[in-house]
Amino acid sequence: xxxxxxxxxxxxxxxxxxxxxxxxxxxxxxxxxxxxxxxxxxxxxxxxxxxxxxxxxxxxxxxxxxxxxxxxxxxxxxxxxxxxxxxxxxxxxxxxxxxxxxxxxxxxxxxxxxxxxxxxxxxxxxxxxxxxxxxxxxxxxxxxxxx
Amino acid sequence: xxxxxxxxxxxxxxxxxxxxxxxxxxxxxxxxxxxxxxxxxxxxxxxxxxxxxxxxxxxxxxxxxxxxxxxxxxxxxxxxxxxxxxxxxxxxxxxxxxxxxxxxxxxxxxxxxxxxxxxxxxxxxxxxxxxxxxxxxxxxxxxxxxxxxxxxxxxxx
Amino acid sequence: xxxxxxxxxxxxxxxxxxxxxxxxxxxxxxxxxxxxxxxxxxxxxxxxxxxxxxxxxxxxxxxxxxxxxxxxxxxxxxxxxxxxxxxxxxxxxxxxxxxxxxxxxxxxxxxxxxxxxxxxxxxxxxxxxxxxxxxxxxxxxxxxxxxxxxxxxxxxxxxxxxxx
Numbered sequence: 001x002x003x004x005x006x007x008x009x010x011x012x013x014x015x016x017x018x019x020x021x022x023x024x025x026x027x028x029x030x031x032x033x034x035x036x037x038x039x040x041x042x043x044x045x046x047x048x049x050x051x052x053x054x055x056x057x058x059x060x061x062x063x064x065x066x067x068x069x070x071x072x073x074x075x076x077x078x079x080x081x082x083x084x085x086x087x088x089x090x091x092x093x094x095x096x097x098x099x100x101x102x103x104x105x106x107x108x109x110x111x112x113x114x115x116x117x118x119x120x121x122x123x124x125x126x127x128x129x130x131x132x133x134x135x136x137x138x139x140x141x142x143x144x145x146x147x
Numbered sequence: 148x149x150x151x152x153x154x155x156x157x158x159x160x161x162x163x164x165x166x167x168x169x170x171x172x173x174x175x176x177x178x179x180x181x182x183x184x185x186x187x188x189x190x191x192x193x194x195x196x197x198x199x200x201x202x203x204x205x206x207x208x209x210x211x212x213x214x215x216x217x218x219x220x221x222x223x224x225x226x227x228x229x230x231x232x233x234x235x236x237x238x239x240x241x242x243x244x245x246x247x248x249x250x251x252x253x254x255x256x257x258x259x260x261x262x263x264x265x266x267x268x269x270x271x272x273x274x275x276x277x278x279x280x281x282x283x284x285x286x287x288x289x290x291x292x293x294x295x296x297x298x299x300x301x302x303x304x
Numbered sequence: 305x306x307x308x309x310x311x312x313x314x315x316x317x318x319x320x321x322x323x324x325x326x327x328x329x330x331x332x333x334x335x336x337x338x339x340x341x342x343x344x345x346x347x348x349x350x351x352x353x354x355x356x357x358x359x360x361x362x363x364x365x366x367x368x369x370x371x372x373x374x375x376x377x378x379x380x381x382x383x384x385x386x387x388x389x390x391x392x393x394x395x396x397x398x399x400x401x402x403x404x405x406x407x408x409x410x411x412x413x414x415x416x417x418x419x420x421x422x423x424x425x426x427x428x429x430x431x432x433x434x435x436x437x438x439x440x441x442x443x444x445x446x447x448x449x450x451x452x453x454x455x456x457x458x459x460x461x462x463x464x465x466x467x468x
Contacts, residue, residue, distance in 0.1 A: 014320065015159075018159050018320075018322050018323070019159065021326060022159055022163070022164065022322075025164060025167070025326070025329075025330075026167060029167055029168070029170075029171040030171075032171060032175060032337070033171055033174045033175060033178075036174065036175045036178040036179065036340075036344065037174075037178055039178070039182055039344055039347075039348065040178040040179075040181050040182045040185075042351075043182045043185050043186055043347055043348065043351045044181075044182075044185050046189065046351050046354075046355055047185045047186070047188065047189045047351070050189055050192070050193070050354065050355060050358050051189070051192065054192075054193065054196065054358050054361075054362070055192075057362065058196055058199075061365070062285065065203075065284060065285045066284050066285045066286055067284065068282070068284065081284075127373045128369060128370060128373055140362055141362075141366070142362050142365055142366045142369075143365075143366045143369040143370050143383070143384065144369055145283075145369050145372055145373055159322050161321045161322065161325055162325070164322075164325050164326055164329050165325060165329055168329045168332065168333050171333070172333065172336050172337075172340070175337070175340045176336075176340060178344075179340045179343040179344050179347070180343070182343070182344060182347040182348075182351075183343055183346065183347040183350070185347070185351070186346075186347040186348070186350035186351040186354065187350065189350070189351060189354040189355075190350050190353070190354040190357075193354050193357045193358050193361065194357075196358075196361060197357065197361050197453060200361060200364065200365055200368075200455060201454075201455060201456075204368055204455060204456060204457040204458075205456065207372070207457065207458065208440065208456065208457060208458035211372075211438065211458040211459070211460045212438065212458070214460050215433070215435070215436060215438040215460050218433075218435040218436055218460075218462065219433040219434065219435045219436075221435070222433070222434050222435035223434070226434075278435075278462060
């Protein structure tokens, strides 16, 4: 107690200064961690977006290139080759695929969820198909020749 | 308390700043490594896609060169009045198999895209100078494993 | 302790360990922060380049597919990039090829994409026979003076390439 009574003005200023410096340092650290987390989040989102749209476009392009006959409808596409048919359609934020026999149940229900997407459309432009996928509000399109 | 006042005299203990700095550096290092890893994966994924596109269009170009040669042969055969000559002339184009169909000939050939895929083309040429692409699709190279069997029990003792 | 007192400048003003620690921590943090910042910067750059490469690849594939069907670069570019695409001057060099096809020459065209930040150099060459024309297109995409992607494709148009 004696020591506190004998505390000088310089000691008080030093204490307050140290506190302020410590707070400033802590604030800067937290801000830098937040910026780092934000950068990681942005890069990660970019990766997800790229992977989602690019992989879906490539997958659909390759499927269209390797099928014998494609049937386009507003719900999705049916890709027929030999005795099997691949049914690919968009529903509820995802792209679904199922493989059935050509003469079997080729309806746009069931199947495995293969990509998380915001939307997918395939349009017939005569000699070309236009595939459009939407991921996180961004739209990407590509063209594929008819086989 | 006495020691702190004697030595530091600031009201703040020694070591807090160090601990916070270590925590911040560890956090930032983890985020930096994760960011770089995600960016690298993205880049590698796109590069692989780009390579595949190059391979596919290289195979497509080769297949189209063959189509152009076959069409030129079919045209000259049709113009000469001896369309039957097409079969022998077309068979000389490397990798092309010709078979007779109802109105003319069917030529089919494959071009390798990469180790796992190939581009298969089938085109029908008719005596009236017609040319129809009936098949132009990429497919997986089939592995001939007909001689291999799983080592399972056949029911005999 | 005497050494510490000596360092602090005497008995009356004892050493302030907090400030000493702060200086050491800041020194270490600035060094490690610089390294971490460099990693972040390269990750960000890689991510941006990757996103740009992806867009370029999708454009290249679309143009290649449209070109394969029509054999016409201008219509393929307009179909993919829209009618307002900036198409630069086309230079045509006539040449002959020593094949059964007759050479129709090589042309060079430049297209600007993404508000001019990416340029596409297109080299088109072709050869025609009595049956049709075989055309080759090589697209080279440049950004910041550096080549980022290149793709070659072909188109075969029957009947002397009358569709061109």
